[in-house]
Amino acid sequence: MDGKIRNWLSSQPIRIKVLVFGIIMSIIPLLLTSYYYYSNVKADLENRILANQKLVLQNLSSEIELEFNQTFRQLQMATTLKQQGKQQSIFYDLLQQNESFEEIVITDDAGYIQKKVSRYNLNIPLQNEKWFSDSFWSDFQSKSKTFGKVEFNQFGQPIVKVMIPFIEDGKQKGIGAIIQLQKIIGKISSLRQEDSSYLYLLDKDGKVIAHQDYSQLWKKHPSPADRDVIGVQTKINDLGWTLVMEQPASTAYEPINHMFRNGLYVAAIATIIVSLISVYAGLYFTTPIIYLEKGMNNLKTGKKPAPILLNRQDELGKLAEAFNEMSRELQEKSLRLEQEKERLSVVVAGIEAGLALVTKDYKVTWMNPLLQIWLHNQDVHLPCFTLLGGKKEACEDCPITCPELDANGNSIMKTKGENGEERIFNHRVFPLNHAMNGEGEFLIVIEDITEQKQMEEKMIQTDKLTALGLMASSFAHEVNNPLATINVFAEDLIDRLEQKDTELDDEEMALYLAKIKENTERCKRITSNLLNFSRKSNWTVTHIDVNETITNSIHLVESTLKNKQIKLTTELPYDLPVLLGDSLKMMQVIVNLINNAIDAMEKAGQLMITAKVEHNSVIIQVIDDGCGIAPEVLSKIFDPFYTTKPVGKGTGLGLSVCYGIIEEFGGTIQIDSIEASGTTVTVRIPIRKS
């Protein structure tokens, strides 16, 4: 029950709760106060009623007792006077004195009437008229005064006989009287009582001999136990009668019940008034809330809510204002969001890159259409490393695997295109800080760099060929010298053989051949170096011996250095670590840098090439004391096709290609130059474990 009420109350709107609260708060104090006064006043009222009833009964019972005592005294007096011979006048005297006497008799010792004086009838006794009933006669024999039972005379009037004995001529005679009770009964039955109180008189047998309700007359004692009454009773001595006064509780408590009813009427009116006030208060407080609720619902369903206009400055007024403002802002932001969304959709759909959202568990939750095309609409439920990289395990350098990594997992992926051609993709991973858990906490951006890579390769090759072209005369000169030597030794040997020089022994012949072989190998080394350098190759990762690579590079430019009388010094520690990467590309970088240095030095310059390990990187420096680079040029020096060299001397791709290759190694290239003093180019390549 309690739960039902609570459920009902909790389901009601606030205005109903305010109404219920108001009613309870008004009724409960009123009822408690009323009940307190009702209880106290009721007890007090009952005491007063009982006290009043006792007083009435005491007066009445005293009156009745006095009446009968007087009756007996008068009869007693009559016996005394009778003996003095004044019988007739005494009897009339008694009738005159006591209006209740209906008849006075003298009975003989056998109980027969000897003499009678009646107020209503003739004074002639009947023949052998007996005056006693058996029980009355019996009492009369033993008692000094005797009461009969209440009986009725010929006119239906209640009477009682009383008698006292006296001795005459040695015999016990009696003087008695018939007492009319109608006056006593009449008084009891007609005495006006307040508030429906009533009196009744019971004889010694418990029979009602007087009652204000005449329908109760002559019946046995009405049972007060069956009724809710307040009453007292008093016994009338000698007669054995009981006088009772009662009042029904319903009427006894009527004044306070009436007061209580009035209290209830007042409570009812108070409740109605409080209800009105509560309804008003409920509406006053809840109407703004209802408006707010409607506004919120409109907002929820995307409708534009009308502004809530409340002419009040309290908290609710301020809340409504805040709501209006919030609603405006929300609409504005929604509009902006829509715009952003539209833009984003356009970007996502139009961007030449694949986008995918990936969870922490490598699960791809979304892909843009381009990526779906690239991936041939493969099953997106595969983990990203399988779907995108074709791997079985997650990538180690991926920010998803290692969130502590600062890098964005920039890596190159290669896949086969629709026609079986190789496609190269650049793949980057960006963590999303505000993504919902499980909806893709990382954004993967995949760019198709196949064309870019191809262009880069072409640039590198172009650059390389350009370098080779520039170095061609040096190469020819370099090859020419051993060839001339071979030629000299070969011709001298031929001549001596033709002349059949006897001094040409085997030893000497071997010396000739050795010289020829030595120069041949030198040529071979030069050409193979040249071939190796000029070879077009894709990025091939191998273990690079930095010293060897630098040395091979120097070999390529050795003749140029000699021609220009440039003094080369190298500082190449023997314990340099092995690097991972494409050694040819690194050689191209070093050749480029040396060529630039040679170009910067007109003649007889100083060139220094050093290599060392610092901060887990191999640092290669090419230092010249050439003309240096102007500061305004320095910022543009890595731009493709930018050159300061005269036409035919450079393509403007050299440093740009170097920059691309070093970036491929994950390293950096830095140029520090002071104009007219020289330039230092520093290449840093991180040492990676294989």
Next chain:
Amino acid sequence: MMKTKWYFFILIIIIVSVLLNIYINHREDSPTKIGVIMMGNSRVEKLTGLKKGIRELGYKEDAIEFDVKNAMDNEKTLQEKIDELIKEKPALIVTMGGVETLALKEKMEEQKTKIPVVFAGVAAPKEIGLIKDYRSPGGLFTGINNYHTSLAGKRLELLHQLVPSAKRFFVLYDKKIKVSVLSLENTIDAAKSLDLPIIPVNVSDPKFTEFLSENLQKNDSLLMVPGFRMESLTEKIANIIIENKIPAMGVYGNEVEEGILASYGSSFEEQGYQAARYVSRILQGNSPADLPVELPDSIHFFINTKVKDELAIELNSEITNLAEFIKPVREGAK
């Protein structure tokens, strides 16, 4: 629309509050109207007794309103007054004598009116048909049996004992009044028991005074029996007895005051006083059918000492112990 509803709601609240207030405050008891019908001024004493009794029973004066109709000894007027009274629908009606009661009963039966009636002193109510039984009247009528019919025999005995010299007893009765005839019959019975000679005289006979004047002798006496015409003839009878020097016994104290030697009966005032008890019982919810008819609380034996002296007769001293002696109020009653 909303505002109209509110106005309507508030209007209902105000109306309910006003009605409740009226209901709470409207608790004053309006006085109970009691109708009183009397034949003439001779019954005014009963009304006095009635009011006294009502007052002594604890009723405040403003609690009871008496609507008194006096027929001024005119039988036609009596009928009209009864009609008026019935129309006014009092809570109950008190009748001041047998004639009024019988006339009222007839009217109520005619008009089928059900109003409780208390008769403040009627002789032989059972015999004249007002009630069924003394203990349970069983109808709308109850009240005081003044016993004056039954006391007719007792009066004869008392007159005989009071004036032992009286040898013949002229009994004055009204042949047209039933009560009077019944009283005569009762007297005749008593005369037989007492062995006394009686001579009935019908007062409705206009020549009854002449009859008395012609027949009254020394040692004769007059005995008056109840009858409302008798009450108006008191003065005439008083003159007769003085003229003829004969003792007479009446019913009421006022007759003694007017020149009758003695009377034996209940007084009008006491009958009215006693009737107040019935009024109270009925107002307290009792039905008249349940209220036993009562005898008078007291019977008075009055003797006019002046008349006694004028008649120059000896009275039995033993019997005078019962009597109350009064003097006439009217000196000219000779």
